[in-house]
Amino acid sequence: MHKDVFKNYQKNDKSALIPLLQDVQSLYNYLPEEALKDIAEFLGIPLSRVFGVATFYNQFRLTPIGKNVIRVCRGTACHVKNSSNLLFALETALGIKAGETTRDKNFTLETVACIGACSIAPVITVNDEFYGRLSVKDIPKIIKTYTTAQQKAAVEIKAEESAA
Amino acid sequence: MVQLTINNIKVNAEEGMTILDAAKSVGIHIPTLCHLKNLAPTGACRICSVEVEGQRGLTPSCAYPVFEGMVVETNSPRVRRARKTIVELLVENHPPDCLICVRNKNCELQDLAEQYGLREHRFAGETKTHAIDISSASMERDPAKCILCGRCVRVCFEVQKIGAIDFTNRGFTSIVTTPYNKGLNISDCILCGQCILVCPTAALREKSSLKEVSNALNNKNKYTIAQIAPAVRATLGEEYNMPLGTDVTGQLVTGLRRLGFKKVFDTNFAADLTIMEEASELINRVQNNKTLPMFTSCCPGWVKFAEQNYPQILDHVSSCKSPHEMEGAILKTYYAKKMGIDPKDIYVVSIMPCTVKKFESNRAELAEETMPDVDAVLTTRELVRFFKMAGIDFADLPQSEFDNPLGESTGAAAIFGTSGGVMEAALRTAYFKLTGEELTQLDFESVRGSGGLKEASVTISGLKLNIAVVNGIGNVEPIIKDILAGTSKYHFIEVMACPGGCINGGGQPIHQKPEKVMKRMKALYQIDAEMQTRQSHNNESVKILYKEFLGEPNSHKAHEILHTKYFNRKEILNN
Ligand code: SF4
Ligand code: SF4
Ligand code: FES
Numbered sequence: 082m083h084k085d086v087f088k089n090y091q092k093n094d095k096s097a098l099i100p101l102l103q104d105v106q107s108l109y110n111y112l113p114e115e116a117l118k119d120i121a122e123f124l125g126i127p128l129s130r131v132f133g134v135a136t137f138y139n140q141f142r143l144t145p146i147g148k149n150v151i152r153v154c155r156g157t158a159c160h161v162k163n164s165s166n167l168l169f170a171l172e173t174a175l176g177i178k179a180g181e182t183t184r185d186k187n188f189t190l191e192t193v194a195c196i197g198a199c200s201i202a203p204v205i206t207v208n209d210e211f212y213g214r215l216s217v218k219d220i221p222k223i224i225k226t227y228t229t230a231q232q233k234a235a236v237e238i239k240a241e242e243s244a245a
Numbered sequence: 246m247v248q249l250t251i252n253n254i255k256v257n258a259e260e261g262m263t264i265l266d267a268a269k270s271v272g273i274h275i276p277t278l279c280h281l282k283n284l285a286p287t288g289a290c291r292i293c294s295v296e297v298e299g300q301r302g303l304t305p306s307c308a309y310p311v312f313e314g315m316v317v318e319t320n321s322p323r324v325r326r327a328r329k330t331i332v333e334l335l336v337e338n339h340p341p342d343c344l345i346c347v348r349n350k351n352c353e354l355q356d357l358a359e360q361y362g363l364r365e366h367r368f369a370g371e372t373k374t375h376a377i378d379i380s381s382a383s384m385e386r387d388p389a390k391c392i393l394c395g396r397c398v399r400v401c402f403e404v405q406k407i408g409a410i411d412f413t414n415r416g417f418t419s420i421v422t423t424p425y426n427k428g429l430n431i432s433d434c435i436l437c438g439q440c441i442l443v444c445p446t447a448a449l450r451e452k453s454s455l456k457e458v459s460n461a462l463n464n465k466n467k468y469t470i471a472q473i474a475p476a477v478r479a480t481l482g483e484e485y486n487m488p489l490g491t492d493v494t495g496q497l498v499t500g501l502r503r504l505g506f507k508k509v510f511d512t513n514f515a516a517d518l519t520i521m522e523e524a525s526e527l528i529n530r531v532q533n534n535k536t537l538p539m540f541t542s543c544c545p546g547w548v549k550f551a552e553q554n555y556p557q558i559l560d561h562v563s564s565c566k567s568p569h570e571m572e573g574a575i576l577k578t579y580y581a582k583k584m585g586i587d588p589k590d591i592y593v594v595s596i597m598p599c600t601v602k603k604f605e606s607n608r609a610e611l612a613e614e615t616m617p618d619v620d621a622v623l624t625t626r627e628l629v630r631f632f633k634m635a636g637i638d639f640a641d642l643p644q645s646e647f648d649n650p651l652g653e654s655t656g657a658a659a660i661f662g663t664s665g666g667v668m669e670a671a672l673r674t675a676y677f678k679l680t681g682e683e684l685t686q687l688d689f690e691s692v693r694g695s696g697g698l699k700e701a702s703v704t705i706s707g708l709k710l711n712i713a714v715v716n717g718i719g720n721v722e723p724i725i726k727d728i729l730a731g732t733s734k735y736h737f738i739e740v741m742a743c744p745g746g747c748i749n750g751g752g753q754p755i756h757q758k759p760e761k762v763m764k765r766m767k768a769l770y771q772i773d774a775e776m777q778t779r780q781s782h783n784n785e786s787v788k789i790l791y792k793e794f795l796g797e798p799n800s801h802k803a804h805e806i807l808h809t810k811y812f813n814r815k816e817i818l819n820n
Contacts, residue, residue, distance in 0.1 A: 127408025
């Protein structure tokens with residue numbers, strides 16, 4: 082279906098790479114491997130270069146995104162306020178590493194350089210919501226807010242496993 | 246003309262020249278890393294920084310053009326400090342493997358560390374770690390040793406126009422790799438090894454077969470046979486500081502015997518054989534209105550390229566095996582029988598200027614029953630290492646002759662190692678086959694030299710042949726597009742994937758000077774010119790081989806043993 086997007090572009094127009102990547106990403110919320118191959122073929126650019134550009138810019142993602150995106154600020158102010166502990170707590174609770182998505186596709190965990198809310202450091206965002214002055218103890222509650230009953234069971238099992 | 250001053254020396258430079266080139270013209274050396282001659286500068290590494298009067302920061306001399314009255318300092322304390330820091334940062338992020346590295350004493354990073362007097366670790370910290378990619382049969386990629394100069398990326402993308410590898414990610418995590426970091430074996434790579442030739446470190450290197458070969462030599466049950474490609478004899482001397490283009494055939498034969506090979510044959514013999522088969526195939530195609538144009542098939546890099554990218558033109562590629570595979574096939578059939586050796590005991594090692602030949606020798610269809618035609622391939626560089634290991638002082642070796650009958654060859658075979666050579670050799674024989682007479686003028690100047698696409702027309706007894714020679718895989722695409730569009734005017738096209746041909750193959754001694762290639766080429770034309778016999782069809786041993794064993798060129802038997810088939814690798818790669 083991403084090939085429909087190609088209609089808005091000229092074949093072999095190498096300068097269309099970034100806009101085309103953006104369009105395809107807004108279609109799927111990420112850039113599937115098949116789509117990158119098709120883009121390379123359509124624009125006459127080696128796949129290695131398309132892949133290089135897609136991995137260079139933070140705006141592009143190569144793995145599917147979860148329903149909820151949690152971003153942990155790793156800027157200076159948050160770092161000083163131990164945001165690494167928040168990140169670790171989230172990774173443990175969700176059973177994934179930063180940059181990954183949970184198997185049920187409910188959460189994607191990311192780090193960002195600075196969210197721009199240093200006054201309430203340490204801070205995380207979930208989708209468009211800000212949570213400031215956090216401590217590790219607050220994490221389970223936040224996760225719960227975004228978890229349906231069914232998913233909750235799964236997450237709890239994970240948490241138990243990693244505690245054991 | 247522009248006048249400038251470099252280190253207090255007055256320099257007359259051409260308009261548009263870079264500071265780097267202007268300095269070089271008066272014997273001032275400026276170090277470079279990312280710079281590649283004949284390609285546009287990227288200014289990525291900054292090691293070439295110099296001070297230009299009136300400019301605040303340091304200036305990358307490889308990218309900056311000279312101007313009238315410019316005053317340049319290439320070696321001020323500030324410049325030296327900056328360069329040293331760059332080298333220190335590179336070294337600290339590099340595995341401390343020098344003593345066990347295949348590029349030890351032939352590494353640009355080592356050279357710089359020495360030149361800038363690094364004596365302590367000032368920036369020790371986290372270093373990158375990456376797995377080594379050993380997925381291909383020909384090459385290894387070791388990204389931990391990569392200093393991100395980008396030369397391989399540019400050769401692959403801009404010269405070869407393949408683009409198998411590129412920069413991915415950014416900052417500390419940036420790495421030169423294949424898409425999705427998958428193995429080279431399933432990328433667009435054709436294993437030509439041109440990237441190895443430009444890599445300043447050991448981040449890119451051939452996959453070594455020295456262990457297998459030395460095991461075979463130590464195995465008393467193996468009848469080990471070496472064969473030498475045309476292009477190796479004109480380059481190996483470089484590793485021993487002999488003048489460029491020295492012909493070391495005689496020493497090579499002696500050296501290989503001393504390593505323990507029972508027989509040393511010449512791939513040139515099989516090159517003559519290839520010509521017999523290929524010229525007959527061409528004439529057959531022309532006279533019987535079969536698929537044209539016909540491409541040569543000696544270059545496995547080109548064959549792999551066609552299989553991966555244009556499977557629809559595989560009918561156009563000659564079905565002839567490449568010369569060293571033919572030699573192997575004849576060794577394991579005709580020769581084994583003649584000498585009363587069990588072919589299973591024969592172990593054939595090809596000494597090649599090429600990395601793709603390793604992949605080629607692994608192709609399942611290049612075998613007699615289940616025996617591979619060629620058991621192992623060593624590059625020129627590997628052979629030099631082998632000689633060193635065995636305590637063989639190559640430069641002092643006496644000369645000796647090839648074994649026979651698979652050692653005899655003609656001048657036509659010698660030039661197989663250079664772009665245009667296969668074409669020239671084929672024309673000499675095609676002419677004879679069509680007219681029954683020898684050509685009086687044997688040299689085809691129009692297909693010699695370093696042009697990316699060389700063309701000529703020859704009329705042989707009323708038959709006009711349009712021929713083309715593609716020099717470097719980056720120049721092949723337009724020709725293929727013409728064929729696909731049905732507008733190609735050619736009958737016969739030679740393709741060699743490496744710019745300059747095998748003489749500049751990915752397995753050859755590492756150098757960074759394009760001008761070297763022409764000198765190596767000359768050596769091969771010299772060998773040809775000095776030969777008594779210069780046409781493949783006059784190779785007496787080849788004649789006997791046909792009489793005793795194969796019958797006619799393109800006979801049923803010849804087809805069985807000397808020809809091969811190709812596969813649609815586009816499909817294989819996509820699944
Ligand atoms: S071997 Fe040739 S095709 Fe493969 S990455 Fe190197 S330059 Fe590119
Ligand atoms: S692999 Fe070698 S040539 Fe390529 S960027 Fe790294 S150091 Fe440079
Ligand atoms: S050689 Fe000039 S910037 Fe790298």
